[in-house]
Amino acid sequence: MNREVVNFFLQHLQVERRLSPLTLRSYEIDLIQFLDFLALDSHQITQIKAQTIRLWLVELSNIGIQNRSINRKLATLRTFFKYLQRRGDVTDNPMQTIRMVKTSKSLPTYLRESEMEQVFAQQEIPKNTFEEVRDQLVLMLLYGTGMRLAELIQLSNQQLNLASKTLRVIGKRNKERIIPMPQLLVDLVKQYQSLNPFQSHSLLLTDKGEPCYPMFIQRLVKKYLGEVSTLEKLSPHVLRHSYATHLLNRGADLNAIKELLGHANLAATQVYTHNSMEKLKEIYKQAHPKA
Template identity: 35%
Template sequence: MAAVSNPLEEAVLEFGRHLRAERDVSPHTLRAYLGDLNDLCGFAGDVGVTEPAELDVSVLRAWLARQHALGRSRATLARRTAAVRTFTRYLHRRGLLENDPGLLLGTPKRARDLPGVLTQDHAARLLDEMDVQGPVGLRDLAVLETLYGTGVRVSELCGLDIDDLDTERRTLRVLGKGGRERTVPMGEPAARAVQDWVRAGRPRLANENSGPALFLGTRGRRLHPTTARRVVHARIAEVGGVPDLSPHGLRHSAATHLLEGGADLRSVQEILGHASLQTTQLYTHVSAERLKQVHRQAHPRGQKEP
């Protein structure tokens, strides 16, 4: 454990323990927040602030202004603002701050880049033309069919156990962010690919290290998300003309194609496991942009004049 030199840094450590024990935040979020707050502590120390009670809005704004001057992205600034506001609220509730200066901070609007997605034809070519040989081939097809066919996150896919698969109902029991469990429907191609893997592929890779994991690596252990990402990139590269995407790109594609097919936002939100409908609404913009692109390409007056 790093040495603590002042009460503000000790408060950050206590806050980290609070997030871990009581808020059950993900390890990624915990690392990001503590990294942001340690940076704040360093800045505060440079201006003579070492006590939680000395944190005020001028210090916080000066720190954020310095982040902006260093060229931090809007996404990073938004996350750092969120980290500070959560921290000052915690300090205020514990009586270490008389007032909560985080309430006076504005939140930088994050740029929402439209995610890359496959066309429906690209998705069909990728899955129908995949070279499926041996247990690894069966696994890879099952992995890609599941990612695209259900829209699950790659971490959720790798966390699946055999008992999470209901072949009769064609559903998956998925443990998502924040420990939230949901049931996700599978289409027939995805269900068939997973069943083929379980029947003819998994037994040839399984060993004493496999446990109940549904998807396995070549050494028999639970498939790691990094390996799953490599599989997706490699398999897409084998099909000419299909743009390279990550597993998250397949998730984006699944959501976009659901909406294009007439699914309502609430249903897509539930399938994807989004806590907020606002996150799901991003895909309506994806669909709208694609429709505009089709119009520009296909309509005789759709092209912009030079």
């Protein structure tokens, strides 16, 4: 019964809200973990109380789940129980009295411009194979446009307009945005397409001609960034953070960066101003005689 209710909810997210496969997978993982906890005492998900959710939070904390991840799971439950309430499956929403747990604010992790120059200096060595150019294109798309991983793997050939040097990205909640492409990226796409031996709707393909998947891109990015950086977390999102931070450092308007990143509100973009402030502090310490 519990799993059936969850499946209906996931279908609702996919069909009516049109969430990305990665987001759907996150919802599914969170809810399956919650179902496993409920199964210990044979609870029905439509009959639980707030106290049961609080006990689950305690268990998550005890096994070492970070507060930020716990809050994501709470957000999943909040959406889920609102759905059940609209359907009439529950009358009292148990999430109404549950509050998010406190988290420490962390600045986005990014690579310095000099490190990104090293990444692409290595890539400037002439590439002659489909695989080599594909790897180079993945890095340039992530850093040259700031797109998300989910947006990258869903990218189709039809979304690129090489004549106008623009890229149409389908972001969260199916919201579209247009991103300009630097000439270097346009040239790289043309080279990649000329070497591509496969026929596919998807732009980025694996060595076997299948659409690239998240783990494939994550391994690729980690491999190349690991050659120039000692950061603990080297993910595709680091390139997105680097894109935004470097734009801001070079004087780009915050509202323009918001539109390029596809943020719903300016607050999400303003976090990058903290990175720029840290850079100013470093410059001050190095250059000012009284620092």
